[in-house]
Amino acid sequence: MPSKVYQADWLDQVSDGIDFRRTHNSALTDSIVTRAQHLAGQDRDLVLAMYRDGHSAAQIARLGNQDPRQVRRRIRRVLSRLTDPTFIFVITNQSNWSTTRRKVAQSLFQAGRSIRQTANDHNLKIHQVRRHRTAIIEQLNTPLTTNSPNRNWQTVK
Numbered sequence: 001m002p003s004k005v006y007q008a009d010w011l012d013q014v015s016d017g018i019d020f021r022r023t024h025n026s027a028l029t030d031s032i033v034t035r036a037q038h039l040a041g042q043d044r045d046l047v048l049a050m051y052r053d054g055h056s057a058a059q060i061a062r063l064g065n066q067d068p069r070q071v072r073r074r075i076r077r078v079l080s081r082l083t084d085p086t087f088i089f090v091i092t093n094q095s096n097w098s099t100t101r102r103k104v105a106q107s108l109f110q111a112g113r114s115i116r117q118t119a120n121d122h123n124l125k126i127h128q129v130r131r132h133r134t135a136i137i138e139q140l141n142t143p144l145t146t147n148s149p150n151r152n153w154q155t156v157k
Contacts, residue, residue, distance in 0.1 A: 029051050032079065032082055032083075033047070033051050033052045035082045035087070035088070035091075036051070036052075036082065038087075038091050038110060039078070039110065039111075040110070043074075043111075043112075046060065046071070046074060046075060046078065047075070047078055047079070047082070050075060057072045057075060081109070081110075081112050084109070085140065086109050086136070086137065086140055087110065089136075089139075089140045090105045090109045091110070093139070094106065100122070100128075100132065101132050101135070101136070103122050104118055104122065104132040104133065104136075105132070105136055107121060108129070108133055109136075115129050115130060
């Protein structure tokens with residue numbers, strides 16, 4: 001008895017390089033690759049493999065013996081972090097902060113760790129991490145005017 005060939009079976013014989021659903025804007029791709037340089041370890045490698053080297057999530061998953069759904073989920077999380085305005089704010093302003101605030105910002109906003117993980121990694125209390133996080137977000141949301149009481153330290157006399 002001959003086996004049935006279903007209409008979707010031809011997809012198995014097509015290379016992974018053809019995926020018409022995922023087309024990326026080149027400007028957005030360039031900014032993602034540039035921002036990925038500020039990530040650490042596996043997150044950076046994952047983003048660069050996909051957006052710079054052009055590999056699909058299925059190819060990346062095959063290389064690492066992972067489930068493609070987990071790879072896609074991880075890429076979505078990293079991309080949401082990369083496109084968050086707080087990520088750019090932390091990268092551009094961290095040199096002006098204290099060492100503790102810089103470490104907290106890098107852990108929370110660049111590495112994507114939780115408040116508890118950040119507190120444990122840097123031997124801080126959860127309350128301290130929350131205070132630093134709140135101060136960073138306040139600084140981000142404060143308009144850059146010299147009349148603002150929160151920006152008085154920036155006024156040159």
